[in-house]
Amino acid sequence: MEEMSIAPRDLRDWIARVDAIGQLRRITEPVSRNEEMGAITYLAHQEIGAPALLFEVIRDTPKGFRALWNPIGSSVDRFALAIGEPTGLGVMELVQRCKTKFSTPIPPVVVEREGVPVNENHLHDDKVDLRGFPAARHWAGDGGEYIGTCDAIITRDPDGGWLNVGTYRQMVQGKNQVGLYLSPGKDARLHIERYWSRNEPCEVVMCWGIDPALFIAASQTFPKTVSELDFVGGILGRPVELVKGERTSLLYPAHVEIAAEGVIAPGSQKLEGPFGEFTGYYGRPEDYAFLVDVKAVHHRDNPILTHALMADYPANECALLYAVARSARIWNDLDRLGVPGIKGVYAHPAAAGGFGMTVVSLEQRYAGHAPQVLALAAQVPGGAYYAKWIIAVDEDVDPSNTNQVIWAMATRCNPVEDIDILRQTWSTWLDPAQNPPEERPYGSKALVNACMEHRHIKDFSRRTKVRRSVYESVSGRWRELGFTGTPPKLWSLQD
Numbered sequence: 001m002e003e004m005s006i007a008p009r010d011l012r013d014w015i016a017r018v019d020a021i022g023q024l025r026r027i028t029e030p031v032s033r034n035e036e037m038g039a040i041t042y043l044a045h046q047e048i049g050a051p052a053l054l055f056e057v058i059r060d061t062p063k064g065f066r067a068l069w070n071p072i073g074s075s076v077d078r079f080a081l082a083i084g085e086p087t088g089l090g091v092m093e094l095v096q097r098c099k100t101k102f103s104t105p106i107p108p109v110v111v112e113r114e115g116v117p118v119n120e121n122h123l124h125d126d127k128v129d130l131r132g133f134p135a136a137r138h139w140a141g142d143g144g145e146y147i148g149t150c151d152a153i154i155t156r157d158p159d160g161g162w163l164n165v166g167t168y169r170q171m172v173q174g175k176n177q178v179g180l181y182l183s184p185g186k187d188a189r190l191h192i193e194r195y196w197s198r199n200e201p202c203e204v205v206m207c208w209g210i211d212p213a214l215f216i217a218a219s220q221t222f223p224k225t226v227s228e229l230d231f232v233g234g235i236l237g238r239p240v241e242l243v244k245g246e247r248t249s250l251l252y253p254a255h256v257e258i259a260a261e262g263v264i265a266p267g268s269q270k271l272e273g274p275f276g277e278f279t280g281y282y283g284r285p286e287d288y289a290f291l292v293d294v295k296a297v298h299h300r301d302n303p304i305l306t307h308a309l310m311a312d313y314p315a316n317e318c319a320l321l322y323a324v325a326r327s328a329r330i331w332n333d334l335d336r337l338g339v340p341g342i343k344g345v346y347a348h349p350a351a352a353g354g355f356g357m358t359v360v361s362l363e364q365r366y367a368g369h370a371p372q373v374l375a376l377a378a379q380v381p382g383g384a385y386y387a388k389w390i391i392a393v394d395e396d397v398d399p400s401n402t403n404q405v406i407w408a409m410a411t412r413c414n415p416v417e418d419i420d421i422l423r424q425t426w427s428t429w430l431d432p433a434q435n436p437p438e439e440r441p442y443g444s445k446a447l448v449n450a451c452m453e454h455r456h457i458k459d460f461s462r463r464t465k466v467r468r469s470v471y472e473s474v475s476g477r478w479r480e481l482g483f484t485g486t487p488p489k490l491w492s493l494q495d
């Protein structure tokens with residue numbers, strides 16, 4: 001295990017650390033922006049833990065402009081390096097550490113514009129031309145080239161003044177315009193709608209090559225009244241450095257690869273999509289999305305554009321990201337509500353990029369405790385969006401161990417008594433199970449109580465467990481007994 005407590009300075013520092021542990025693959029053969037980088041990523045990422053891909057020579061792109069695909073991918077170690085933690089941690093240990101970092105926000109600071117990395121190059125007004133950046137058509141049916149997928153989009157709350165940061169896709173709409181897709185209920189969408197209701201434009205900063213800590217915070221649902229920038233600071237253990245915008249009143253991070261300033265005029269929309277989405281399906285058909293006029297682009301020399309492929313697991317960039325960060329968010333929300341006895345939360349990465357299923361492990365302390373946890377885990381801000389399956393298991397079940405969870409569902413759940421349904425819940429236009437598509441974006445959720453029946457908990461059949469003293473004795477003699485490697489860790493033992 002490599003102890004590394006200081007979080008990376010920027011994307012390039014993180015790439016160097018990832019390279020040092022053999023988790024980066026550089027591709028120096030020329031590739032096309034049109035489906036090829038997407039296809040290569042999908043193929044290379046069929047294997048769990050596959051390296052991040054850095055495409056160094058991209059056709060129809062200026063020499064030196066590069067593209068990094070699936071930075072975190074399905075690698076626990078790459079996530080750990082992003083938040084300044086050591087490699088070699090188990091996924092539940094990483095969830096715990098991420099949870100602690102999310103609880104210690106540090107507000108950003110504003111620094112001088114001159115000399116910061118992102119201000120090495122500028123394009124202003126009619127000099128703006130986005131077509132040189134290595135945007136890409138990820139999937140055959142995509143409606144265009146996407147410049148923003150692994151990104152951070154900054155808007156200002158029109159009333160409160162704080163800066164929201166979200167990860168939202170953008171399609172290139174020509175030389176100096178992009179289409180911005182925002183799902184119902186997302187913070188930037190609520191901002192734009194409020195500016196427009198006053199007939200005012202909405203200013204926006206779009207960061208297109210970002211370090212993974214910014215990505216992690218931008219892609220989580222934090223309370224609507226705080227800035228995600230504070231949580232990036234918490235993850236990094238130091239404040240994010242921002243500089244003043246030139247064409248907007250917004251601020252942008254000094255250490256990103258590319259930051260674009262733009263404006264969304266009242267009523268400005270254009271057809272966008274479809275896009276191969278986190279569900280592993282094309283989302284809604286082509287439809288109207290917010291149209292951003294880009295007024296300035298600031299970028300580093302030889303910038304690296306970050307891309308997130310959306311696909312079935314493990315080739316989905318959302319998946320492990322949400323398995324760790326979304327689980328940490330939900331757990332923090334439950335703690336803040338004062339719910340006792342939570343032993344672990346896990347959003348399974350294979351469930352629609354980590355959005356689809358939440359498993360909570362708890363020590364049942366009172367009648368109704370498990371159903372309470374289910375109802376809250378289903379609807380807390382960190383976990384309410386999309387999730388269809390909310391499963392409660394007892395404390396002796398590791399929520400990240402699929403075999404254990406399925407075992408609990410098959411032995412402790414009595415479907416006729418233990419499944420409840422929530423209806424008309426927060427979802428998206430992208431859910432393929434809601435048909436006809438006009439019925440979207442509402443969803444539903446199944447709450448599955450796979451805990452021992454509380455009424456009979458004292459006389460519930462006893463589970464077979466290995467006695468702790470026996471585990472310690474046999475695991476100490478593991479090699480002697482003829483086994484290789486280390487003995488498996490067991491989540492629960494008999495004391």
Ligand SMILES: Cc1cc2nc3c(=O)[nH]c(=O)nc-3n(C[C@H](O)[C@H](O)[C@H](O)COP(=O)(O)O)c2cc1C
Binds near residue numbers: 183187188218220385
């Ligand atoms: C790679 C990736 C791409 C995403 N793309 C979109 C998108 O195009 N539109 C959207 O509304 N949400 C998208 N999301 C989900 C949002 O980033 C997420 O719900 C986040 O909480 C939004 O920020 P907000 O809570 O400040 O609105 C994406 C998430 C990830 C990880």
